[in-house]
Amino acid sequence: MPGSKVWSVVKANAYGHGIEPALKGLSLTDGFALLDLAEAKALREKGWTGPILLLEGLFAQEDIFTATDLRCDCVVHDFNQIDWLEALSEARSGARLPHIFLKMNTGMNRLGFTPEQYREAYHRLHAAGYELNHMTHFANADYIDRTPSVDQQAELFHQTREGLAGATSLSNSAAILWHHHVIYSDWVRPGIMLYGASPSGRYEDIKDAQLKPAMSLHSEVIATQNLEAGDSIGYGSRYRTDVPIRIAIIACGYADGYPRHAPDGTPVWIAGAEGLSSGKICLMTGQVSMDMITVDVTDMPHVQVGTKVEVWGKHLPGDKVAQAAGTIGYELLCAVAPRVRRQ
Numbered sequence: 001m002p003g004s005k006v007w008s009v010v011k012a013n014a015y016g017h018g019i020e021p022a023l024k025g026l027s028l029t030d031g032f033a034l035l036d037l038a039e040a041k042a043l044r045e046k047g048w049t050g051p052i053l054l055l056e057g058l059f060a061q062e063d064i065f066t067a068t069d070l071r072c073d074c075v076v077h078d079f080n081q082i083d084w085l086e087a088l089s090e091a092r093s094g095a096r097l098p099h100i101f102l103k104m105n106t107g108m109n110r111l112g113f114t115p116e117q118y119r120e121a122y123h124r125l126h127a128a129g130y131e132l133n134h135m136t137h138f139a140n141a142d143y144i145d146r147t148p149s150v151d152q153q154a155e156l157f158h159q160t161r162e163g164l165a166g167a168t169s170l171s172n173s174a175a176i177l178w179h180h181h182v183i184y185s186d187w188v189r190p191g192i193m194l195y196g197a198s199p200s201g202r203y204e205d206i207k208d209a210q211l212k213p214a215m216s217l218h219s220e221v222i223a224t225q226n227l228e229a230g231d232s233i234g235y236g237s238r239y240r241t242d243v244p245i246r247i248a249i250i251a252c253g254y255a256d257g258y259p260r261h262a263p264d265g266t267p268v269w270i271a272g273a274e275g276l277s278s279g280k281i282c283l284m285t286g287q288v289s290m291d292m293i294t295v296d297v298t299d300m301p302h303v304q305v306g307t308k309v310e311v312w313g314k315h316l317p318g319d320k321v322a323q324a325a326g327t328i329g330y331e332l333l334c335a336v337a338p339r340v341r342r343q
């Protein structure tokens with residue numbers, strides 16, 4: 001996005017990747033955007049001195065002191081937040097006021113001022129001495145046939161803010177990837193694409209965009225079983241084989257963040273005889289349990305206790321696992337549980 005500054009979105013613990021690694025990996029960004037003051041604090045403690053944007057602004061009036069101490073900028077999306085900011089501006093003793101990204105609801109209907117409310121919100125904050133920028137969020141940047149379209153939302157946005165000073169911030173990952181030729185904004189807000197997953201939930205959609213999964217979730221085989229025709233596997237005996245098969249038991253379950261609703265046939269990457277890079281996809285068989293999944297390795301005779309497994313990552317994008325499980329990469333990445341060791 002030539003000419004645009006970048007808010008790197010690191011909410012939800014940097015989409016499950018950890019604030020500290022995200023700071024290392026994204027240290028050349030123009031700013032970080034997140035929701036949680038604890039995460040803003042972590043960025044400051046790790047040495048980030050640049051801008052931080054609170055994407056949902058203040059949740060309570062008293063948060064204003066932490067936010068200003070941490071030199072956070074604020075999205076403002078409702079009139080309560082304006083009341084609090086007016087009070088801050090009256091009470092301030094020369095302290096830096098946060099910069100504001102005023103959020104317009106252009107059809108997403110989640111957060112923001114309607115076009116009818118927008119100018120009043122702008123003028124109140126302007127009168128209170130705040131530096132203002134304009135922002136909206138797209139509902140359908142990963143679709144071509146749904147309304148409101150990116151074009152409709154952008155047009156409403158620009159109409160409504162006409163004549164009001166301030167920089168703009170529009171695009172999320174999907175708009176950056178698929179609408180960059182029509183949508184310009186001074187600040188873009190990429191999230192999921194920074195981590196190498198697809199905004200649409202389909203890895204094929206980003207495979208030519210030179211984005212690689214940043215996270216690999218590894219485990220290993222902790223047991224194998226030889227099953228006879230008619231044997232079943234795991235809770236509820238969901239999978240029953242009608243031929244002899246060999247299965248591997250892998251240490252990873254829903255307590256690690258693996259989706260419990262993953263059906264039989266969900267892909268798992270099992271290392272080949274020379275390691276992970278010579279591995280291949282095997283298929284899950286049987287119900288995901290708290291600490292284990294079970295995978296058919298009948299045609300991988302070298303598999304034994306200790307064989308490495310990539311649950312998702314470099315060889316098997318998380319988007320593909322997510323798709324098999326009826327969800328999107330975002331959810332799997334964010335859901336990796338605290339007990340999983342991070343490197």
Ligand SMILES: *Cc1c(COP(=O)(O)O)cnc(C)c1O
Binds near residue numbers: 009137171189190
């Ligand atoms: C999460 C979020 C983003 C980033 O979205 P991606 O789809 O991950 O790129 C951008 N803007 C806002 C307001 C968000 O909440």
